[in-house]
Amino acid sequence: MVEPGSAAAWRRAAAEAAAATSDEDALELVELFFFAYRDFVGDADRLLGKYGFGRAHHRVLHFVNRRPGLTIAALLDILRITKQSLNRVLKQLLDADFVEARPGVVDRRQRLLYPTPQGAKLARDLAALQSARFLKVMDGLPPAARGAASEFLFAMIDSDERERVRAHLACAKAAGGAP
Amino acid sequence: MVEPGSAAAWRRAAAEAAAATSDEDALELVELFFFAYRDFVGDADRLLGKYGFGRAHHRVLHFVNRRPGLTIAALLDILRITKQSLNRVLKQLLDADFVEARPGVVDRRQRLLYPTPQGAKLARDLAALQSARFLKVMDGLPPAARGAASEFLFAMIDSDERERVRAHLACAKAAGGAP
DNA sequence: AGATTTATGTCAATATAGTTGACGTAAATA
DNA sequence: TATTTACGTCAACTATATTGACATAAATCT
Numbered sequence: 157m158v159e160p161g162s163a164a165a166w167r168r169a170a171a172e173a174a175a176a177t178s179d180e181d182a183l184e185l186v187e188l189f190f191f192a193y194r195d196f197v198g199d200a201d202r203l204l205g206k207y208g209f210g211r212a213h214h215r216v217l218h219f220v221n222r223r224p225g226l227t228i229a230a231l232l233d234i235l236r237i238t239k240q241s242l243n244r245v246l247k248q249l250l251d252a253d254f255v256e257a258r259p260g261v262v263d264r265r266q267r268l269l270y271p272t273p274q275g276a277k278l279a280r281d282l283a284a285l286q287s288a289r290f291l292k293v294m295d296g297l298p299p300a301a302r303g304a305a306s307e308f309l310f311a312m313i314d315s316d317e318r319e320r321v322r323a324h325l326a327c328a329k330a331a332g333g334a335p
Numbered sequence: 336m337v338e339p340g341s342a343a344a345w346r347r348a349a350a351e352a353a354a355a356t357s358d359e360d361a362l363e364l365v366e367l368f369f370f371a372y373r374d375f376v377g378d379a380d381r382l383l384g385k386y387g388f389g390r391a392h393h394r395v396l397h398f399v400n401r402r403p404g405l406t407i408a409a410l411l412d413i414l415r416i417t418k419q420s421l422n423r424v425l426k427q428l429l430d431a432d433f434v435e436a437r438p439g440v441v442d443r444r445q446r447l448l449y450p451t452p453q454g455a456k457l458a459r460d461l462a463a464l465q466s467a468r469f470l471k472v473m474d475g476l477p478p479a480a481r482g483a484a485s486e487f488l489f490a491m492i493d494s495d496e497r498e499r500v501r502a503h504l505a506c507a508k509a510a511g512g513a514p
Numbered sequence: 515a516g517a518t519t520t521a522t523g524t525c526a527a528t529a530t531a532g533t534t535g536a537c538g539t540a541a542a543t544a
Numbered sequence: 545t546a547t548t549t550a551c552g553t554c555a556a557c558t559a560t561a562t563t564g565a566c567a568t569a570a571a572t573c574t
Contacts, residue, residue, distance in 0.1 A: 311475055
């Protein structure tokens with residue numbers, strides 16, 4: 157493919173082969189990301205269907221379980237939806253006794269959200285499904301590549317959002333949410 | 336953390352530190368994947384809004400542009416939605432002259448879908464946005480980790496779907512779709 | 515103490531993206 | 545000729561989100 161005598165062409169090809177990610181590679185990554193996410197959420201969708209819940213319920217239940225005592229405002233901030241949209245889903249989870257709301261102790265206007273025992277169980281089951289996919293993938297990856305996957309995902313997040321995500325992870329870890 | 340004298344505990348800790356992915360790590364990956372995808376699609380959403388289109392239009396336009404001459408059936412197979420759902424968005428794309436349908440030459444029942452010039456341009460602009468995120472991420476990653484990201488995403492796809500995805504990518508590459 | 519802000523709830527209308535089910539039509543195929 | 549295939553379409557429905565307006569109780573400011 158490299159024409160003999162063309163130093164520029166050779167240099168270009170060498171540079172590409174060495175490290176750079178081409179536009180075509182990037183497009184492939186875009187599509188792989190789409191397909192990977194499609195299958196990733198598919199696992200949980202099937203289980204949620206048995207309870208008459210959807211993805212919206214999953215997200216709420218997940219974050220409530222992961223950070224018990226979460227306020228409405230904090231949840232809205234994570235999910236990036238309006239309170240009206242959240243309220244519909246949250247009310248169903250409260251009615252079905254998967255989530256419980258207690259008035260805040262320091263600020264009684266707040267409603268602190270906690271998973272009920274059955275809520276925590278469903279959250280764990282859903283997380284187990286999705287974690288299982290990751291565990292299997294990581295297990296099949298060469299050890300050196302494992303840290304890369306996590307680094308890669310973190311880098312995919314908006315740069316001005318990374319600190320908040322990092323804080324959320326630290327907070328969840330400290331709370332010992334659904335381990 | 337490692338109690339002296341406990342060989343079993345030491346071996347466990349060493350094994351974990353060496354390679355294994357813990358349940359807590361897996362949970363973190365689940366959340367990172369959620370946040371990464373949220374921001375990834377956010378880029379395109381903003382541009383689509385200017386045209387009055389949504390994510391559904393994006394997906395159709397993307398795959399039509401990537402594999403010109405795609406049939407309805409093939410598109411349904413990729414998107415995993417019903418033809419009624421596809422038809423609504425597809426009709427809008429046809430009406431707005433972003434996609435064109437030509438009767439199949441070998442089988443005249445088929446409608447082969449092609450992007451119009453302005454459809455191809457929008458598809459390219461959208462792809463450029465999302466590719467840019469990947470290019471930036473890959474550029475910031477150590478060279479050794481770059482291949483890992485692609486491998487990782489591919490491994491995240493359902494095992495019984497990987498062949499079809501591989502075929503799609505090969506097909507798109509051969510067609511030279513929107514490079 | 516009274517005024518204002520904050521955290522949250524709620525009603526109503528609307529949009530987008532998807533579903534199931536039923537029926538129609540033209541072209542390919544057995 | 546009969547059947548299957550590829551696609552279109554009408555209708556009713558669900559899920560998830562939006563905007564806008566208004567209500568309430570608790571915290572906070574002056």
